[in-house]
Amino acid sequence: MAEFSPTASQREAIENRGGAVLVSAAAGSGKTRVLTERLMSRVTDPEAPADIDSFLVITYTRAAAAELKGRITDELADRIAADPSARHLRRQNALLQRAQIGTIHSFCTGLLRENCHLAGLLPDFAVADEDRARALKTLALERTLEAAYENPEPEFLLLTDTVGAGRDDRRLADLVLSLHDRMQCHARPEKWAERQVAALSETPEDAGDTPWGLELLDSGKADAQYWAGELNRLVALMAPESNAYIMKAYGGSISETSSALAAFAEAADRGWDAARDRLPIPFPRLGSLRNPPDAELAAFIKARRDACKEAMKKLAVTFAEPSEKLIGDLARTAPAMKA
Numbered sequence: 001m002a003e004f005s006p007t008a009s010q011r012e013a014i015e016n017r018g019g020a021v022l023v024s025a026a027a028g029s030g031k032t033r034v035l036t037e038r039l040m041s042r043v044t045d046p047e048a049p050a051d052i053d054s055f056l057v058i059t060y061t062r063a064a065a066a067e068l069k070g071r072i073t074d075e076l077a078d079r080i081a082a083d084p085s086a087r088h089l090r091r092q093n094a095l096l097q098r099a100q101i102g103t104i105h106s107f108c109t110g111l112l113r114e115n116c117h118l119a120g121l122l123p124d125f126a127v128a129d130e131d132r133a134r135a136l137k138t139l140a141l142e143r144t145l146e147a148a149y150e151n152p153e154p155e156f157l158l159l160t161d162t163v164g165a166g167r168d169d170r171r172l173a174d175l176v177l178s179l180h181d182r183m184q185c186h187a188r189p190e191k192w193a194e195r196q197v198a199a200l201s202e203t204p205e206d207a208g209d210t211p212w213g214l215e216l217l218d219s220g221k222a223d224a225q226y227w228a229g230e231l232n233r234l235v236a237l238m239a240p241e242s243n244a245y246i247m248k249a250y251g252g253s254i255s256e257t258s259s260a261l262a263a264f265a266e267a268a269d270r271g272w273d274a275a276r277d278r279l280p281i282p283f284p285r286l287g288s289l290r291n292p293p294d295a296e297l298a299a300f301i302k303a304r305r306d307a308c309k310e311a312m313k314k315l316a317v318t319f320a321e322p323s324e325k326l327i328g329d330l331a332r333t334a335p336a337m338k339a
């Protein structure tokens, strides 16, 4: 294996002890390498050499797990080759067979199989693949909906009305399945759902005070700040005297847009309607440029400004409705959503 001399931050991740370490780095920048080194440094620790089967090393895909196991195996072989007398290292080779290096799924399956009596599972249970899981979900949903239609509660009827289920349940079914999918991203999906329903029961004064409004304001603010910065960068590109002709045609318009974006970002802290008052973001017409000397720069500036205009269309859609109307809608649909 090629000589490895870790960078300062890699070294920090390798040598840090006694707490949680989160390594987030670009593709191919050495994350797996750092993980392998971190493991090896524990195994070869002169004070307290650890055994390789006392670690749990998990990743997400089978391919990644296979790569990880291969890398650890190779690394161990290299170290044994460099120091054949190291008994502790040679022992690790044998322990590697039962080391827990795999996917999170295989770890969880093993854990459940070992404790199937506690989990109420048959010892030969199998993990459903995606197709089977989808079929089971659809079946469960059909049964739930049938039961709900048999003795419909008013909230359920309101729900079917709201999503326009009518004779065909497809839209309602799709909605439930996609919501269920998304809920799985939360550590405790039921708790999350309870919180959402509780949030629906509060009638806030401003749409920006709802969890959803806050999220939209935050992301709108971040977008506006990003684009204000980008546009300022474009203005800076036009600043040199040699680009004065571009500045003359584009400068005024782009600066005006940038100031409006900054004002929107600032207003976003003061609530929904305050932010909404700053919309739409103005994009005054650009002056025309005939045969500019630096056509490439002019085209680049125009393209970035147009990209900003496109992005800001979404902002206008998000903030299309005033706070009062949104809160009214929310109050009316809340009972349906609780169903």
Ligand SMILES: Nc1ncnc2c1ncn2[C@@H]1O[C@H](COP(=O)(O)OP(=O)(O)OP(=O)(O)O)[C@@H](O)[C@H]1O
Pocket (backbone or CB within 6 Å): 003, 004, 005, 006, 007, 010, 025, 026, 027, 028, 029, 030, 031, 032, 033, 034
């Ligand atoms: N400090 C370093 N010096 C020399 N080589 C390095 C260094 N850090 C990483 N490498 C090498 O870079 C290559 C990519 O590293 P690695 O596979 O660990 O990256 P990764 O972040 O896990 O990639 P991926 O995102 O694809 O999983 C490997 O060959 C590794 O040995």
Ligand SMILES: [Mg+2]
Pocket (backbone or CB within 6 Å): 031, 032, 033
């Ligand atoms: Mg990797």
